[in-house]
Amino acid sequence: GRGDACTTHCPTCPPDTPPETPRFQCMDCMIPDLFCQDFCVHAHSRNPLDGIERWDATKFKRTSLKDMGLRVQLGHRHGEVCEMSITAHKKFLVIYTNGIHNVAVDFCGCVDESIVGLRRQQLLRRLWYPATHEEPQTCTTFRALELFHVMTLQGKVTTYDFYTGLEKLTTKSGLVKVKDWYKAFMRTMRQWRHLVMLKRGGRGNDGDHLVAETKPGELAVVCPACPQPGVNLPANWETASGEERFLYILYIAIDTCFRLKRRLVSSEKKDPGFGTGWSYFTEDPPFQKYLLSVTDQKEMSTCISLAALDYANTKFSRGYGSTGVGLGVCARHEFVQRNGAADLQRGERNEIRLDLILKLVTFVIPKLHIYGHKLLCQLNFSLNFTPRATRTDGEGIECPWANIGPVATSTREMGPGSRHDTLDDHWGHWNWEKLTGLGALLKKCMLCAIPERNFQRGSLATFTENQAEHVGEWMTMVQVFEADNTRPNPYELPKSGATESDLRLKFVQEEAADEAGGRLPIHNVSPSVFVIAGLDLEEQGHRIKVAVAAHKGESSKHSVSIIEKCTKLSRYLARFRKVQAVYIPGALQALADVPVVQGVGTLVENILLFLPSALSRELRASGCNTISI
Ligand SMILES: [Zn+2]
Ligand SMILES: [Zn+2]
Ligand SMILES: [Zn+2]
Ligand SMILES: [Zn+2]
Secondary structure, eight states: OOTTOOSSSOTTSOTTSOOOOOOEEESSSOOSSOBOHHHHHHHTSSOTTOOEEEEOSSSEEEEOTTTTTOEEEOSSOTTOOOTTOEEOOTTOEEEETTEEEEOEEEEOOOSOHHHHOOHHHHHHTTTEEESSSSSOOEEEEHHHHHHHHHHHHHHOOOHHHHHHHHHHHHHSSSOSOOOOOHHHHHHHHHHHHHHHHHHHTTOSSSSSSOGGGOOTTTTSOOOSSSOOTTTTSOTTGGGOOTTTGGGGOOOEEEEEESSSOEESOSOTTTSOOSSTTTSSBOOHHHHHHHHHHSOOOOOOOSSGGGHHHHHTTSGGGTTEEEOEEEEEEETTTOOEEEEEEEEEOSTTOOOOOOOSOGGGOOOOBOTTGGGGSOHHHHHHSBGGGSTTOTTOOOOTTHHHHHHHGGGHHHHTTSOHHHHHHHHHHHHHHHHHHHHHHHHHHHHHHHHHHHHHHHHHHHHHHHHHHHTHHHHHHHHHHHHHHHHOTTSOOTTSOOOOSOOHHHHHHHHHHHHHHHHHTTOOBSSSSOHHHHHHHHHHHHHHHHHHHHHHHHTTTOOHHHHHHHHHHHHHHHHHHHHHHHHHHHHOHHHHHHHHHSOGGGSTTOOGGGOOOOOGGGSOHHHHHHSOOOBOO
C-alpha cells in the first residue's frame, strides 16, 4: 500500500503549490515518499528509463514516464531544448536492464551535422546502442548489453531467455503483450560482441590498420605461459642442451566435440561471421578450400577408441551443416589456441591433418584416455614413456568442453556466422578467465610439485641402490629406445605365456574329451574347477593378510570386516578339504606331517592349502588322483 506516505500534499513541491494527492513512486530511485506527476517527470529527466508506478486507489500500477510527459532531448546539454529538434518515431523503444520502455525522443536538428552528429551518434553518445543505423527506432542501453554479455559468458544465458526475462519484467503478469523486438536485440547483441572483441584486441582506432585488415587470430587471448619465440623465450632457445629442452616444448591437445553441431539452417552467404578467423575459429575461405582437397576416407584407425570419429560419418550427421567442432588447446594451461577451432563436416572429411615438420612433433595420448586404447597405443603414445614430457597429463581439453557444453543447444540452431561469433566470444571469455587465474594456479601447482618431486626422487634413489646390478643395463635399454623408437621398447612387458583363461579352456577341453572317452571324474567337482577354487582361496588368504597388516591397531570397523572375511574363508576351506581328500589324498598326508601350527586356532589366512604345486615331487606323483579308471 501507500505506507505512511503523505496523502494531502507532495512533500517535494514548494509549500505554496495547490494541494494534490501524491500518487507516484519510482522503483529505481531511493525516494522515501510518493510524489506528484510534475516532480516525478522533472526528477527523471536524467533517468528516463526508471520504472514508475501510480497509485490508483487500491493498488500500484505500472505507468511510463513517456505517458507522464517526459521527453528526452539528444544532442544538447542537460536542460536545453533544441529549437530545430526532430521528433523520433512515435514508438521509439529502449531495452534496458529493468525492462523495455517506450520513450519520447527528440533528435537535435541544429544545422551543422558534423558537430551534432548523426542520429545514431546522438544516441551512442548517451550510451544507447541503436538497432538500425539510418532511422533508429529501437535502442539497447550499453548497461543492458553489458549485463547480458556477462550473463551469457558466465552463466550461458541465451539471448532468448534474457530478452523474454526483460519482457516479463516489463509486464509482470505477462497478460499484456509487448511488441516483439527480440530480433532487434539479437542483432544488436551480435554487433556488440564483435565490437567489444575488437576493442579488447586494441583494434578500431589504432590509426595503424583498418578493422578489415585484422590478421588471422589477432583477437585471440593467447597463453602467456606457453613458449612463444620472440615473446617469452631466450634468444638461444633453439640450441638449448638436452636437459633444458623440455622448457621449450609446446603441448597442444586436439579433440573433437560432436555436441557442437549445427543444423543445416541459413548459409555462409546469408549469415557470414563478423570476425571468423580473427580469433579462435579457422578462417572460412582457406578452410573451405582445404576441405575440398581432402578425399573421402573411411578407415580411420584400427584402434576402437577412435570409433567416435566414425560416429561423425554415420546417419546421425544427416541434416547438419557441421557435425561438431575440432579444437586445439594448450594441454598444460587449457587456452584455446588462436585459429585452433574448426568445423567438422558432413560426410567423410574429418581428417585433422597437421602440416607440420613431423620430426619436431611427438604424438601422445592423454594419460586417462590412453587406457581406452589398445596395448600398442599405450606403449607407443604414453606420456610416461616420452622423454622430457615431465608430468603433463594432456587431459586439458576436457575442461573447455565442459564449459562450452551448455551453449551447444543454442548454437545448434544458429546460422554459420552467428555460431562462429558466439563460440569465439565464449572461448575469448574462457581464455581470459584462464589468463587472470594463471598466476595463482601455477603457484599452487608448484607448491604441490616440489614435495612430490622430492619424494619421487627419493624413491628412485632407493630403488636404484637396491637394483644396482641391473641399473646400467636398464639405462642403456632406455637410452637406446629414446634415441630410436624402432628399437625394442623396454617398457613393454614380455609375453608371459598362457593366461588363466587360456589354461581354463585347455582343461575344460581335456575334461570333455575324457568324458567322451568314458573316463569320468571321480568327483562331481571337476579337477580344473577344484584347482581354480584352490587358487582363489589362496588369493583370498593373501588379501586378508594384507588387510590385517594395513589396519593393525585401527578401529573396530575394520576388525569386524576382517573377521567376516575370515569366517567366509573358513567355510570355503572346509568344503575345499572334502574335495581335496578325493583328488589329492597326498595333501592330507602332508598336512598330518606339519607340526601343531596348522591345528586348531591357526589363523585362517595362514593355513597351508597344499595345492599340488606345494607337494614334494614324490607325493605329487603318488598322492594325486584325477580320473577313475
Ligand atoms: Zn510535487
Ligand atoms: Zn527514479
Ligand atoms: Zn539542436
Ligand atoms: Zn599454455
